[in-house]
Amino acid sequence: GHSGIVLSVAFSPDGTRMASGSGDRSIRIWAADTGKEILEPLLGHTDWVKSIAFSQNGKRLASGSDDDTVRLWDVEMGQQIGEPLRGHTDEVRSVAFSPDGNRIVSGSDDRTLRLWDAQTGQPIGGSLQGHTSDVLSVAFSPAGDRIASGSVDGTIRLWDAGTGKPVGDPLQGHDGWVWSVAYSPDGTRLVSASSDNTLRIWDTRTGKTVLGPLRGHTSHVISVAFSPDGKYIVSGSYDRTIRIWDAQTGQTV
Template structure:
């Protein structure tokens, strides 16, 4: 989204950057490239967008005229990009590389920040920034996590051992003091980011691998989603789901979860191509499943002060729901 929230920028495998105005959704402005693109970030002033292309280059475009504003940054000499995450203030990008290293990128200048951060020995599955952008957590198929200082690009704590299978996702809690992680070992774990010590016992409820996590805005609850189609809400302090709801996405593999900004609702997407909205306190489904997508849903988020939902899917569809 643009900073003003009235326009959406999307990128497609056909090399098209589309700028959608919510008041004229049928006529987007398009910028064409010759390679597959994926959006990384819109700059804070709303004037430029950084894209990651299939030829392993980062490009910066002026969204008004469509011209590139600086030479492409070539990542081929460093390694193939596998994962991308951006800081909450949209000023920094973290990318994981085929060689299991991590790079930081400055969004405003389009320049790389320092040398690659090394530690992981297998594919990195997630990168996530703390709310203040001063810490980065990473985890992957080597079953471990690292916490990095984004200023010095040095390890704060790690490797963090405990998971017995691939680590799939993670999020910061309590500012930057704790991290929640989930794994193919069916567990969710909480870590102290400074000491690297696991807090309490693993949280176990799901029958299948846990692939997605969401953190409530006040960071007192964690929602987990699994291949068993179930969603569980956990107390982030007691590490218990007792007294909190569980939800069933009709046995569909849960592909994403997100809390509304007030924490009262949870949005889930599944491999059944539906979007569902739940009361996060009672676990009740709100309304009917949203099922206009015919392909895998790649993104679904609350927008416009939680009054609307924007979703995209394979097949090139973008939908705005009230």
């Protein structure tokens, strides 16, 4: 259905729906069991849709775009909610809902993160500043009290989700862009993927690398995720492969 490259995909929390965001500026909603499109395309963005995320109840979708905006969508009615969320001054690379569904975090090429009220679309506080280059990935901790961000500056930063203040020093170790970050289900670890072709697993309490660098990919590692039980990590790379890792040992499965 899309007429451009597909840049982001997401399952609804109950697993019944899928969403996809594309370079054709649209978002499409699909039935997970049949693969059939179940709504008209969600239209409104004026540039590539780089990131999409479902709310915890599956009724809303957030999207970030190269048009510098975040948008909220009602995925039951198939329409945009309110006006675009404006504040970033460059492309929005990544969006994520808090576990309780009340907040959204966005990361941008303007080097900042922003927090938004998911009900009203209003900004919460000012921009979160500290990265010295584009913010490529953002993630809430499972408890919702922390945010992690990965950047072109090669660092990962942790933030207090309530105050927007940095927590500790930047997590350093990668020799390239940090493309993707993801929390373990219990929130005690964080995995990062980098253009240095490696993954690292960090202790979120100490900020220290506990496993890694994990080597195996032969090009940029673009995306990472923990399995729901926290035992495995999956990674996707420019080398056209997917790898599965034991989250405890760092060995490939």
